Amino acid sequence: MTYTAQMLDTYPAEINLEHDRLSHVIDALTSCAQACTACADSCLSEPADELPRLARCIRDNLDCADICTATAAVLSRHTGYDARLTKAQVEAAIQAVKTCGDSCAEHSDQHAHCRLCAQSCRETERALKGLLPLLEPSGKGAQQPHRAAPQQGM
Template sequence: MTNTVQMLETYPAEIGLERQQLAKVIDTLTNCAQTCTACADACLSESADELPRLARCIRDNLDCADICTTTSSVLSRHTGYDARVTHAQVQAAIQATKTCGDSCQEHAEHHEHCRICAQACRETEQALNDLLPHVEPSGQAPRQPSQAAPQQG
């Protein structure tokens, strides 16, 4: 169990997203990042003759892990929220999870860690696709970043 739901429920201002769905996406992203990191490490532990075939998979795993971690962080912050940034980050994460899922799927028959990772990427990609319409920019975002900052007293 994570603290994600509890943290979102204690946020004192309006979030503008359904908190349970948002918590699920954040947790799914965190899980995917960990799974991709572990899969990259497992790929590196395969026999030396396998490494050339796994090189792209390792790269895709590491890219996906970093993008999922960043997306989780962006989705966890709501003060000075800019839907344009969040929307772009979610789109990047959708692409990263799709690319990594496809890459791992190519090796899933021979490497169980790649099968598990492909599944985690597919689940995360779906969760992000479900969230994407809810973070669509409305055109009402501040024109300058300074206008998005919380007002001081």
């Protein structure tokens, strides 16, 4: 069991999403962010004459890594949950992993790191798309941001 799954299981309040699915998505996002960061670095280590051709791939990798990291963080927080904000963040992540996956796929025949990164992006895209319908406001629970319980001793 990953630490992500363990943390979700120890959350003291109710989470209205299936813990296994949510932990899988968070772990996929974290793994994708790492793959994108490593791919960008690998691209920068390619011969200098290839760098102009890889510039967009590097940019897409770095954008995707940042968006995946932010999305994993948003999905890890449940106090004061706002379904609309979370849904928008997941939609942004879907676009980022699609863009990065497409960009890396263009270079996957020449660079193994791009092939692996594209694969990670595709897997993360599938996981995010599977979660997206579950983020629709259902009329139950908080749809609007709300205040968390006040801190004790303040």
